[in-house]
Amino acid sequence: MPEKRAGARGVRVHRYAASAMPVNAYLVETRRGVVAVDSTLTVSDARRLRQRADDLGKPLRAVLITHAHPDHYGGSVEVVGDDDVPIIAADGVAAVIRRDDEIKEGIIRPMFGDEWPRERRFPNQTMRDGEAISFDDVSFTLMDLGPGESPHDSVWLVGDERLVAFAGDAAYQRMHCYLADGHWESWLANIDRLRGQLAPEAELHFGHGDPAPSWPFDWQEVYITTFIEAIQAADWSDPAAAKDDVVRRMTAYLRGGELQFLMELSVEPVAAKLGLLPNAR
Ligand SMILES: [Zn+2]
Numbered sequence: 388m389p390e391k392r393a394g395a396r397g398v399r400v401h402r403y404a405a406s407a408m409p410v411n412a413y414l415v416e417t418r419r420g421v422v423a424v425d426s427t428l429t430v431s432d433a434r435r436l437r438q439r440a441d442d443l444g445k446p447l448r449a450v451l452i453t454h455a456h457p458d459h460y461g462g463s464v465e466v467v468g469d470d471d472v473p474i475i476a477a478d479g480v481a482a483v484i485r486r487d488d489e490i491k492e493g494i495i496r497p498m499f500g501d502e503w504p505r506e507r508r509f510p511n512q513t514m515r516d517g518e519a520i521s522f523d524d525v526s527f528t529l530m531d532l533g534p535g536e537s538p539h540d541s542v543w544l545v546g547d548e549r550l551v552a553f554a555g556d557a558a559y560q561r562m563h564c565y566l567a568d569g570h571w572e573s574w575l576a577n578i579d580r581l582r583g584q585l586a587p588e589a590e591l592h593f594g595h596g597d598p599a600p601s602w603p604f605d606w607q608e609v610y611i612t613t614f615i616e617a618i619q620a621a622d623w624s625d626p627a628a629a630k631d632d633v634v635r636r637m638t639a640y641l642r643g644g645e646l647q648f649l650m651e652l653s654v655e656p657v658a659a660k661l662g663l664l665p666n667a668r
Contacts, residue, residue: 397524400414400551400590401413401443403427403439404597405427407431409595409645410432411593412436414440415527420522420523421440422447422527423466426460426465428499428502432462433504436465436466447466448523449474450467450474453556454480454539454541455479456536457488460484461495461503462504463507463508464504464506465504474511474512475512476513477515477516478514480510483539484510488509517531526546527545528545529541529542530544534568536570536574538570540557542554542585550589553591554591554592557581557604558578559593559607559610561641562595562596562646563650566653567653571657614633621633623664626664626665634651634654
């Protein structure tokens, strides 16, 4: 169900919580237009997101992408449709999306079938750290984070006061997390940067989970270290048993947590990165 939240001066932020999997996209409503932030994973969700934008009765101005994962860029083709609307991302985010899309096709097609768009549309306008672009006098400033949760993450800051920010998956709101890209050390450094650079009163919007009264950065740090410790504690002489052990520890740590499949997809890649898989020794 879409939710509406009051935003900073002159904009309203509407959250679109996808139904195929718990991932959020957002519509930033300005006086005369709408800017989408991320585009969900599936055809159906992306079409509903676009419908929601159309229901606001204002033209779509742009799609901004936070980071290089398919649950955030995959639906862009459906959101944009036939309109001449730019899809904007950090240089590095755009490059990784192009580089990895074919690999993602191989992983996501078997899971989601025709709901994973046959044609994906990639960012066609890129920006650098600190650059801003305005729509209806509302500025959107890019904070380029580099590797983190994905191979390339960024944050979009809205307005000159930067009191609204879209932080992608820099932190999940108490759901299982995807660590398979292996950049958890820079992810932790990104969290430190965000803590230091975001206005303390800023309203942050994330890619997964319901809005929370406080920033989820402390929780995210503990999740990351708990996961890495669980991998290190497992006995990798039997990889299947080791994976079961990690999954058991993490589901005990976050009982009933959604997106468990993302965590499960991360176990072997992280073990490999740590040199723990027998065939990697
Ligand atoms: Zn995500």
